[in-house]
Amino acid sequence: MTASTSVPAAAQHDNAGFRRVLGLGSLLAVAVGLVVSQGVMVMMLQGVGAAGLGFIVPLALAYLLALSYAFSFSELALLVPRAGSLSSYTEVALGHFPAILATFSGYVVVAMFALSAELLLLDLIVGKVYPGVFPQYSVAFGVLALFTVLNLMGIDIFAKLQSAMAVVMVIVLLILGLAAISEGHAEGVTTTLLQGDWNPMGAGVLALTAMAVWGFVGAEFVCSLVEETRKPERNIPRSMTIGLTVIFATIGLYGLGALFLVPREALSSDALPHYLFATTVFGKTGEVFLVIAAVTATCSTLNTSLAAIPRMLYGMACNGQAFPQFKLLSPRARTPWVAVLFVAAITGLPVLLMGQDAAAINLLLLSAALAWLLAYIIVHLDVIALRRRYPHLPRPFRTPFYPLPQLFGIGGMLYAIWNASPSPEMNLKIFGTAGVVLAVVSLIAVAWIKGVMKKPLFRPEPL
Template sequence: MTNNKNSNNNLKRSLGLTSLIAICVGIVVGQGPLITILQGVGINATGFFLATLIAFVLALGYVFTFSELTLMMPKAGGISTYTEVAIGHLPAIIVTIAGYLGIAVFAGAADLFLLDYVMDTLYPDTFSRFGLWIYISIIILNILGIEVFATVQNLLAFIMLAALFIIGIAGVSSSQVQDIPFDNLFLELGSLDWNILSLTVLAVWAFVGMEFVCPLVEETKQPEKNLPKAMIISCFILLLVYGLVALAGYHKVPGKELVESSIPHWVLVKSIFGENARFLMAVLAITAASTCFSTGIASISRMLYGMAKNNQLPAVFKRLHPKFKTPWFGILFPCSLAIGVYLIFQDSQNVIILLMISCSTIFLLIYITAHIDIIILRKRYPQFHRPYRTPFYPVLQILGIIGMIYLIINNSPSPEMTKTVYLNTGLVIVITGLYAVPWIKYKMKKPYFRGEPIEKVQ
C-alpha cells in the first residue's frame, strides 16, 4: 500500500537530452529577447557583440552553479530547495515566489499582449485574442503529461530554431547593394569604452532562464549526465543563433530603424524576404511564444510542487493528476493569474511591461542567491557528494554576483523608471513576505534564517 501511495505521488522520468535542450532553448528564445538583441545591435553593433560575449560568460557561470546545486539536491523545488538548505526558509520562499511566480504572471501577460500585437500587425482584424487561445492550448498540453509536453516542446523548439537559422543565414549571406558592410564592425573597435557594459543589460536577456530545466530533475533520465550537458550545449546554441540574427540585423537594417521599431524582428524579416514573409514571421512569433509558455508552465509548476513537498506552500500544490502525473494545480494557479492580469490590463499594456521589469529585478536576485548558496554549501558541506562540480570555482560565482548587481542597478531605460521599478520590486517582496513570515512561524514552525540539514532535503 505504501509503495502504491509513493508511486502515485512521484513524477515520471521521461526527459532525455534532446528534450532538455529543447526546454532550455525554448524558454530563452522568446520574442522579448529577439527585440532586445536587435535593438542592442541598433544602438551600437560593435559594442553589443562584445556585451553579448560578457553575457555569455555570466550565463555559463549560473549554468555551472545551478548544475552543481541541482545534482546535490535533485528535487523539483529548484532554487527554493537550495536556498532552504544554505540560508533558510524565508529567503527561499521570497526569492522563488517573488521571482519566478511574479515573472511567470507578469511576463506571461506581457507575452500574450506581444503575440496579439504581432499577429494583428501581420493580419489586421483577422484574429481576436490569438495569444490567449495559444496559451490555453499550451496549458492543456502541459496537464496531459510530461511525455506530451516533451513531444510538443521538441517540435516547437525545432521549428523555431529552423526559422531563426533561415532568417540569420539569409540575412548574413545577402549581397544586395543597400546592405551594410561587415567591415564597419571592426572599424569601430578602437572607439569602444566602458559604456559597452550598459549594453550587457540588453544582451543578458538572450541567456537567462536556462535554469528553468532544473526543477524538472525528478522527471529527467540520467540527470547527472544530461542536465549539465543540456544547459551548456544550449548556451552555445543560443550564442550561435542570436549571433546570426544580430549579424543579419546589422547587415540588413539601419540601426535607427531597429531601435525605433517595437517589433524589429519583423522589420528584419521584411528586409530579407519582403512583405510576403508574413507566414514565416507568424511561425516565428507563435513558436517563440509557445515554447516560452510551455517551459515556463512546466518548470514553475514543479517549483511550486517541490515547495509544497517541503511544506513551504499549501498541500494542494503537490497534488498530481491521477492519470497524467502532472501537478495540475501548480499549472492552473499561475496560468490563471497570468490570464487574469492579461484581461484586466488589456488596455494598459505599459503597466504590465513595467511590472515585468520590476519582477525581472527579483529574477536577477535569483542568480545572486544561487551563487551565494553554492559558496555557503561548499564551506558547510565540503565532503558532500557532488555529481557535478562547477569549474573555475569561485571565480565565475564572484563575477556572477558582481555582474548581476550591476544589471540590477541598470535594469531600466531611465532614472524615472528606475525609481518606479525599485518601488514595485520592494512592493512585490513585501507582499510575498506577508505570506511567508506567518506561514513559516505558525504553519512550518521553523526559524526564518536557519538552513535545513541537507540530509533532510535529500
C-alpha cells in the same frame, strides 16, 4: 542502516510521484525553448540598435554570467535532486525565508511579468499581420488555454511538443539572420560595418549587460524537471551548457543580420523591431515568416513555464512552503494539476490589466529580468553556503574553478541590476515595480513561515 532504508524510499517516491521519461534532447529543448522568446527577439534587436556591433561585448559577458549560473544550478540540482529546484536548495543553505522569496519573486512572479508580455506580443504581431481577423486577446488566451490543457495531459506530450517547437524556432531565427547577412554582403554592407564605428557607446555599452542577460535567463528550468529526467547527473549540466551556447550563436547571427539591413535608429526605437527585421528581409512573405517565429517562440516559452513552474510549486508544497493543494497529482498523467491551473491564471491576469501597450510590455520584461537576477544571486550564495557546511559531501557535479564562477556571477548580476536600463526614468519604474513585488512577497513569506510553518526565517534545514 541509512543506505538500506534510502533505496526503497527512493523507489517508492518514483512510483508515487513523477516518471523519469526526459532525455538530453528534451532537456535541451527546454533550455533553448524557454530562453529564446519573443521578448528576447525584441530586446536583443533593441540592444543591437543602441550599440551596433559593440553589443557583442555585453552579449558575451551575459553568456559568461549564464554559464556561471548553469554551473551553480547543476551542482545544486544533483546535490538536492528535488522538483522544488531553487526553494529546495535554498532551504538547506540559507533558510526558508530566502527560499520562498527567491522562488516566488524569481519564478512565480516572473511568470506574471514575462509570460504575460509574451502573450501580449503574440497578440500584437498576429493583429498587425492579420488586422481585424482575430478579436482582441483571443490569440493570447487561446494559446494559454491550449497549452494549459496539453500540460495537464502529461509530461510526454510536453516533451514532444517542446522538442519540435524549439527546433523550428532556432531554424527560423538562423535563416532570418543568415539571409540578411547574405543579402547585405552582396550589397557591400560588410565593408561599411567593419570600417565604421563598431562601438558608438564606448565603455557605456556595459550598461546594456542587463538587457543582454535577458537573452540567457531560464535555462535552469531543466532543474525543476530533475525527478523526471533520465541520467540527470549527465543530462542536467550538458543540456544547460549546450543550450546556452546554441542561444549565444543564434542571437549573435540574428542580431548581426539585422545590422546588415535595418538602420540602427529604427531597431532601437521600434516597438516591434523583429517585425521590421523580418519584413525588411523577406518583404510581405516576412510577415508569415515572423508569425511562425512568434508563435513557436511564445508557445515554446509558455509550454516550458507551464511544465517547470508548477513543479517548483509542487516541491515547495512538499517542503511545507506553499499551499498543500499544490502537491496534488492527477491520477493518470501524474501532473501537478492545481499548480498548472494556478500558473495559467496568474499568467492571464496581467494580459487583461496591462492591455496591448508596447511600453508596458518592455517594463514587464525588464522588471522580470531584475527579479530573475536576484534569484541567480541567491543560487550562487547557496553553492557557497553548502560548500562551507558540507565540504566533504559527494557531488555528482562540481563547479569548475570554484568559487570563481560564483563570485563572478554575483558581481555581474549586481552590476546588471544596478544598470537595469540605460534610461534613468525607466530605471525608476523598473525598481519601483520590482520593489513592490519583492515587498509583497516578503510579507507573505514572513507570515507563512511564522504563522503556518512555525519555523525560524533564516535557519537552514538539515541536508
